[in-house]
Amino acid sequence: MQTPLRIDPARMLADIATFQRKLAAGMGHLRDMREPEYANTPRELVYSEDKLKVWHFTGHGRATAKTPLLIVYALVNTVWMTDLQADRSMVRNLLAQGEDVYLIDWGYPDGADRWLTLDDYLNGYLDRCVDAVRERHGLEAINLLGICQGGAFSLCYTALHPGKVKNLVTMVTPVDFHTPDNMLSSWCRNMDVDLFVDAMGNIPAGLMNYVYLTLKPLRLNQQKYIGLVDILDNPVELENFLRMERWIFDSPDQAGEAFRQFIKDFYQGNKLVKGTLEIGGQTVDLGMITQPVLNIFAEQDHLVPPDASRALGKHVGSTDYTQLAFKGGHIGIYVSGRAQREVPPAIHQWLRQRD
Amino acid sequence: MTDPANDFIRDYQALAQQSWDAWARQFQPQPAANPFAPPPAPVAGNDMLERTLAGLKGYFDWMQAAAAGGTAPQPGSDWRQQLQQMFGSASQPFAQAFGGIDSAGAEGFARQWQSWMQAAQHSGFGDLPGAHGPTPAFGLNREQQMQQQALTAALLEAMQASARYQELIQRANTQGMQRLQDRLARHAEPGRQIDSLKGLYDLWVDASEEAYAEIALSDEFREAYGEMVNAQMRVRKLQQQQTEQLCQQLGVPTRSEVSSLGERLQAMRRELAALKRQLAENRAAVPAVSKAAPARPAVAAKKAPAKAARKPAAASGHSQRQHQ
Secondary structure, three states, X not given: OOOOXXXXXXXXXXXXXXXXXXXHHHHHHHHHOOOOOOOOOOEEEEEXXXXXXXXXXXXXXXXXXXXXXXXXXXXXXXXXXXXXXXXXXXXXXXXXXXXXXXEEEOOOOOHHHOXXXXXXXXXXXXXXXXXXXXXXXXXXXXXXXXEOHHHHHHHHHHHHOHHHEEEEEEEOOOOOOOOOOOHHHHHHOOOXXXXXHHHHOOEOXXXXXXXXXXXXXXXXXXXXXXXXXXXXXXXXXXXXXXXXXXXXXXXXXXXXXXXXXXXXXXXXXXXXXXXXXXXXOEEOOHHHOOOOEEEEEEOOOOOOOHHHHHOHHHHOOOOOEEEEEEOOOOOHHHHOHHHHHHHHHHHHHHHHOOO | OOOHHHHHHHHHHHHHHHHHHHHHHOOOOOOOOOOOOOOOOXXXXXXXXXXXXXXXXXXXXXXXXHHOOOOOOOOOOOHHHHHHHHHHOOOOHHHHOOHHHHHHHHHHHHHHHHHHHHHHHHOOOOOOOOOOOOOOOOOOOHHHHHHHHHHHHHHHHHHHHHHHHHHHHHHHHHHHHHHHHHHHHOOOOOOOOEOOHHHHHHHHHHHHHHHHHHHHOOHHHHXXXXXXXXXXXXXXXXXXXXXXXXXXXXXXXXXXXXXXXXXXXXXXXXXXXXXXXXXXXXXHHHHHHHHHOXXXXXXXXXXXXXXXXXXXXXXXXXXXXXXX
């Protein structure tokens, strides 16, 4: 029988030497590297409350879209993934298409935010952000683009405040939290969330990041950094890598009460698809969403499995429902080259037909 | 008699190790000149560097070991045995790779236990009661003794839960190796053989992640995970309880008191927001009344949305522009 291993000892030594050389050469680059900036597309602050801010992107030209688009991001990580760097910015590409883009930066909760509930976030903060944008444009309803947990929030909000949402776009949004391939959901199913939040208060960002890393421990803790050695001598790629690291680990803590409710009702109870979810005493019925809905998900998403997103089609009340599968992962859907070419134009085309 | 080839590899390894150590030292904080000075603040991004170095070191050590001759695959030899030598030995860093993913949590917990023991002794509690099983408590300090015993029991439970979790991680490690062998068997034909250490490493990562994912999605893992988290939280709660009692004795505000104030404050903010919303709705309804009574000056009807608790940037002086 042939051996599957045909590694020449001289090649091994050469590999080690190359590894060492790249490390040595890259050391200077790494030490001299400053904290990489995000894209910082020009924007103006139009509303603020407590720690949240609503930004309006000013762009280079006048928006052609009649209805503004408000991006609703997750409470986990920061919204700047949508405007990561100049050539990897969903925001810039949406502006280039003619969209009038706003986004909510939720900020970094601290002890004062410990008791914020989902009712406070959705019927309080989010509703007032939507009102602020509606008022600026003198419109009854605006477009929402919800991302990940922010997509779940957008669904709830649209069901609860249908008159204020014209079109709804959801991206990598979990809807059915009990698909068999949902690792996060499986892990927290037996957790005593009351005990967890009572003991922790707000949930530290470091703990959240640790859990995410353990979804793919070898890839995310080791293989990724071995790949880094190959780009240590490339300042541009190294800067991109460090920018992504900054985004991954510069993340906010989670307000305790909102976390408790989200884990209990969404991850454990799967109430969004069961129709038993209550926010602020009102039942959230996805069947009440009759607005046009564009649901975009990533086929290689390890955080929100595609089936978790696809489930929306079965539960939403809208007769104008479009589903778009993107070949990529949970993050690649914003920052990959393919994403720049495919996603913003698809969103814009879909919205334009309904503007 | 010396073997020139082996000598070369040994010399090379020593040189490579020195080079690695020098590289790693670049990122270590310099020792303070004053031995009583506090430790230096972590460098920005140091967490990433530490993680990077830890990951790279494991890979680097493995490459060196594989190149040391004895583990290099030889034509015609049993490749499965060679594979075991390259990955399976306990001394190889990859053998602990999966075991290490929870090392931070596990280590933290061991430290927690140790420091709690020390703190308890220093604060006059003496040896932790209940470490050798629960015993009845009575008298003036009964409550404290019962709490100490509960904490000790919780710590032991947490350690057992953590051990059960680690067992599953080790199982993933073992199954990953079996899957690697299965995958390699499909690479035996000429043209499909693995010809670099990096190629072998990547294949191992694929196989191990696959094995891990299967276990991590199992009911058994779900139970072990939940049990571990819950056990750790019970410990944390009991520790907080005892710490707060000490704080109360010293007149120091506790986390619970601050949290309780926060809860009341948030409830008041909700009530205030609701009242503002109601007020705005009432004001919006006024024009309709005014139209019915023309003697009073008309007020323009406003269809704008409710402004409860809103703070428009322009009105509050927060308007600003962000440019590159």
